[in-house]
Amino acid sequence: MTSPDEAGRQERPEQPDVILCADGPMLVRGDHVVQDADGGLHRTTRPISAICRCGKSGVPPWCDATHKVIPRRSA
Amino acid sequence: MLTPKGRGSLSEVVFEAMRGAAPSWRRALHTLPDTDEDLQITLWALYEMHYRGFEDVDEALEWQPELIELRRSLETTFEQDLRERIPHASPDGEFAEAFFGFVADHDGPSLATFVHREADHEQTLELLRMRSIYHLKESDPSAWLVPRLPDATKAALMELQFDEYGCGDVNRLHARMFARGMDDCGLRPEYGAYIDDVPLEVLEENNAMSLFGLNRRLRGAALGHLAAFEVTSSLPSRRMAQGLGRLGLAPSMIDYYAEHVEADAVHEQLAVRTICGSLLAEEPAQRDEIFFGAATCLDLEDRFARRMLQTWAA
Numbered sequence: 001m002t003s004p005d006e007a008g009r010q011e012r013p014e015q016p017d018v019i020l021c022a023d024g025p026m027l028v029r030g031d032h033v034v035q036d037a038d039g040g041l042h043r044t045t046r047p048i049s050a051i052c053r054c055g056k057s058g059v060p061p062w063c064d065a066t067h068k069v070i071p072r073r074s075a
Numbered sequence: 076m077l078t079p080k081g082r083g084s085l086s087e088v089v090f091e092a093m094r095g096a097a098p099s100w101r102r103a104l105h106t107l108p109d110t111d112e113d114l115q116i117t118l119w120a121l122y123e124m125h126y127r128g129f130e131d132v133d134e135a136l137e138w139q140p141e142l143i144e145l146r147r148s149l150e151t152t153f154e155q156d157l158r159e160r161i162p163h164a165s166p167d168g169e170f171a172e173a174f175f176g177f178v179a180d181h182d183g184p185s186l187a188t189f190v191h192r193e194a195d196h197e198q199t200l201e202l203l204r205m206r207s208i209y210h211l212k213e214s215d216p217s218a219w220l221v222p223r224l225p226d227a228t229k230a231a232l233m234e235l236q237f238d239e240y241g242c243g244d245v246n247r248l249h250a251r252m253f254a255r256g257m258d259d260c261g262l263r264p265e266y267g268a269y270i271d272d273v274p275l276e277v278l279e280e281n282n283a284m285s286l287f288g289l290n291r292r293l294r295g296a297a298l299g300h301l302a303a304f305e306v307t308s309s310l311p312s313r314r315m316a317q318g319l320g321r322l323g324l325a326p327s328m329i330d331y332y333a334e335h336v337e338a339d340a341v342h343e344q345l346a347v348r349t350i351c352g353s354l355l356a357e358e359p360a361q362r363d364e365i366f367f368g369a370a371t372c373l374d375l376e377d378r379f380a381r382r383m384l385q386t387w388a389a
Contacts, residue, residue, distance in 0.1 A: 021344050022172065046238050050341040058313065063340040065309035068179065 025050035025063035036061045076267035078129045079120060083113025089145065090120060093132045100141035114149055115278035119270070121146040122285035126212060127266060150286050154293075157283060157371050165366035170355055174347050177369065178306045183377035184384055187311030190318035198387050199322055203262060204269040205277050205383070209284070210253040210331075211266045214239035219288035220297050225357040228298070231349035235342050249334070256328030276379035283371055295361030298354055299368030302346035307373070308339035 019027040028049050034042045042061055050063035057064045078094060081087030085108040092098035108114035123129065124137045136142060166173040190199055214236055221229055221236070241247035254264040263269065287297035312335035319329045351365050 019344075019348070021348065023175075024344055025340065027341065027344055046338065046341065047242060048234060048238070048341055048345065050337075050344060059337060062337050064313060064336045065340045065343065068175070068310065 020053075021050075024067055025053055027051075034061045076123075076127065076129055076265065076270070077131050079116055079267075079270045081113075082116045083109035085109065085113050086117040086120070089117050089142075093120070093129070093136060093142070100139070104141055104145055108149075112275045112278070114152065115275055115282055116270075118146065118149045118153060118282050119278050119285075121149070122282060122289070123267070125285075125289065126215060150282075150290075153279075153282060154286060158367070160374055161367055161370040163363075165363050170352060170362070171347050174302060174351065174365075174369070175306065177366065178303055178373065181373050183373060184380040185311060185314075186380045186383060187314040187318070189384060189387075191314035191321075192318070194318060194322075194387070196322050196324075199318065199324065200260060200262060202383065203257065203260060203328070205273050205379075207253065207257060207262070207269055208267065208273055208277055208281055211250050211257075211264075213250040213253065215250075216284035216288035217297065217301050219285075220294055223291040223294050225354065227353040227357065228350060231345060231353050232298075235345045235350065238338060238342070249331070249338075252327070252331045252334060256325060256331045259325030259327045274379075274382055276375065276382045280375045280379060283375055287368060293364070293368075295354065295358070295364030296368030296371065298346070298351050298361075299365035299370075300372040301368075302343070302351050302365070303369035303372035305339050305343040305346040307376070309336050309343060312336045312339060 015029075017029050021027060028044065028051060029047065030044070032044045032049070034044070034049075034051060036042060037060075051061050052063045052067075054067035054070055056066045056070055058066060078090045079086075081090055085103075085106045088106045089103045092100060092103045108117065120129070121142055124132070124134075124142065128134050128137070166177050168176075186202060190202065194202070217232065217239075218236060221232060224232060237243075239249050241249070241251070245251055257264040284297075284300065287293045287300055312332045316329050316332035316336065319325075319332065354361055355365070
């Protein structure tokens with residue numbers, strides 16, 4: 001038997017705050033201050049932001065889709 | 076905005092009837108378009124009745140049965156044409172990977188690359204005039220979809236649309252940012268100002284979005300179109316921003332494109348993963364329609380790019 005709490009959770013799957021995109025950026029929902037590799041601080045400006053994970057963005061720490069033109073590492 | 080100039084028998088008769096005090100709908104319904112351009116400008120004006128309308132047309136005509144009948148007839152022809160242009164098979168595999176791969180494998184001419192490296196001042200302004208037909212109503216065709224979607228897709232689409240519409244700040248509304256850029260470039264910022272100057276390909280691009288947005292049965296195509304549009308926006312927007320900078324154009328117009336570099340790096344992920352992804356989770360049969368919409372978006376932009384590059388090369 002599921003408890004009312006468990007049933008409630010099943011009906012309302014949790015909304016992630018962070019989404020890791022395969023071969024792409026990390027999406028973060030909400031207001032955050034992101035520290036870049038050099039210690040610089042950057043406040044998010046939109047409801048959901050994409051943070052660069054490939055290290056090649058021209059507008060770090062944000063994603064600018066540059067990952068799409070970098071050759072993919074073979075598995 | 077006033078009704079556009081007619082581009083043939085059909086549009087002339089229909090626009091005259093729309094403006095008239097005692098219109099002859101029968102004549103409007105029994106006139107055939109002379110050309111594709113005549114059909115498309117008529118369809119564009121009929122769709123526009125559902126957006127902001129025309130100062131010289133009574134807004135009560137939005138649901139005039141004869142105009143709806145005519146719109147249905149023209150959009151049926153247009154939809155058949157679009158479907159005939161697109162290969163039927165859609166790629167297999169995990170959706171997001173298949174979708175990004177589908178767009179990446181598409182090899183079409185790029186206006187952004189031309190603006191980045193080669194375009195002169197006048198060519199770039201001409202392109203901005205063409206783009207203004209859509210950018211001044213940016214995201215509006217996708218707004219039609221909201222009440223037509225399952226809950227998860229509706230929530231996901233609104234997360235994207237909220238950003239497009241400036242998160243409550245009219246100055247960050249993308250269409251308003253483009254209008255400011257137009258004004259600062261010495262171009263007319265009013266909605267629809269350049270409709271008489273745009274070629275067939277621009278009318279088709281705009282009409283396809285309205286066709287998909289205004290017909291619930293085409294919701295999959297609409298979301299596929301949206302996703303392909305977003306996936307082909309971030310990198311080209313950077314080229315546009317750099318090209319506009321090279322030509323010394325207004326900083327506000329550069330800002331518009333720079334904003335799209337970051338915004339659409341987010342939006343492309345949302346459009347593919349949370350928006351199309353959630354629709355497919357609920358309605359797997361929409362997969363082919365999503366790819367039809369995406370392929371249409373890419374094909375129409377190719378046609379427009381070829382047209383402009385040919386014109387400028389001549």
